[in-house]
Amino acid sequence: MFILAPDTGLIVMVIQIHPITKLPMIKPGDDLAQLIYDATIGTDTLRDGDILVITHKVVSKAEGRLVDLSSVEPSQAALNYSAQTGKDPNVVEIVLRESRAVRRMAPGVLITETRQGFVCANSGIDKSNVAGTETYALLPVDPDQSAKRIRDRLKELGGIDVAVIISDTHGRAHRSGEVNVAIGTSGLNVLRDRRGERDLFGYELRVKNIAVADELAGAAELVIGQADEGVPAAVIRGYTYRRDESSKAVDLVWPRDKDLFP
Numbered sequence: 001m002f003i004l005a006p007d008t009g010l011i012v013m014v015i016q017i018h019p020i021t022k023l024p025m026i027k028p029g030d031d032l033a034q035l036i037y038d039a040t041i042g043t044d045t046l047r048d049g050d051i052l053v054i055t056h057k058v059v060s061k062a063e064g065r066l067v068d069l070s071s072v073e074p075s076q077a078a079l080n081y082s083a084q085t086g087k088d089p090n091v092v093e094i095v096l097r098e099s100r101a102v103r104r105m106a107p108g109v110l111i112t113e114t115r116q117g118f119v120c121a122n123s124g125i126d127k128s129n130v131a132g133t134e135t136y137a138l139l140p141v142d143p144d145q146s147a148k149r150i151r152d153r154l155k156e157l158g159g160i161d162v163a164v165i166i167s168d169t170h171g172r173a174h175r176s177g178e179v180n181v182a183i184g185t186s187g188l189n190v191l192r193d194r195r196g197e198r199d200l201f202g203y204e205l206r207v208k209n210i211a212v213a214d215e216l217a218g219a220a221e222l223v224i225g226q227a228d229e230g231v232p233a234a235v236i237r238g239y240t241y242r243r244d245e246s247s248k249a250v251d252l253v254w255p256r257d258k259d260l261f262p
Helices: 034-039 057-063 076-085 089-097 143-158 212-220
Strands: 001-006 011-013 016-019 051-055 066-067 099-104 107-112 119-121 135-137 162-170 174-187 233-237
Touching: 011 099, 011 107, 011 119, 011 162, 034 051, 034 057, 034 143, 051 057, 051 119, 051 143, 057 135, 057 143, 057 162, 089 099, 107 174, 119 162, 135 162, 143 174, 143 233, 162 212, 212 233
Parallel strands: 051 162
Antiparallel strands: 001 011, 016 233, 051 233, 066 135, 099 107, 107 119, 162 174
């Protein structure tokens, strides 16, 4: 959506972010796209061209990506890492199973490279908003495919063509706090390469490649509740994005061979 800004004469983009409410607690086997469709039908909350952002937690639940600590037997490697970090050895075992490399560790901290390629704390496994004192949620096996399945299902249900982002909360190197980032996408180009464009003074942009999917995931978190699963998804409307069937969230992962802080 574009409007004429008062007193400036500039045409500016107006973006709206709508929370999706009235979703039930998600269980393994649930048709998440159907539940989202049912929660939005007749409310004008979801239209063609919108961007649907969904927290990975409900996607993981629907896909049955849950593990009970009581079923875990820690390996010797998990026991060793547990001794060095002070973490529960059963939790460490899950973290190691979901990782392809341990990147950093310290007391209370275990930074890994997940099987999907993301570098984050504890391989993205999470206890928050998961029922059962011993149950943890894992990341979806292939978040990009999860996003595509949800997008395709929404098209099937209502003929709605939206972009889908699956988000997770990550910390960032050299920055305090956490932000929502995209770990799975379908239907949009995750990067906007602005190199070659000109700034206000005519200078050519040489380093400008915007992580659009991450910015949209972060914006959605403003209405998605971290502590309340009553709002596990949001719709972003008004942002003009480039549609792309081949671009994926995994494209946002920085190549290991270019990492200055390996």
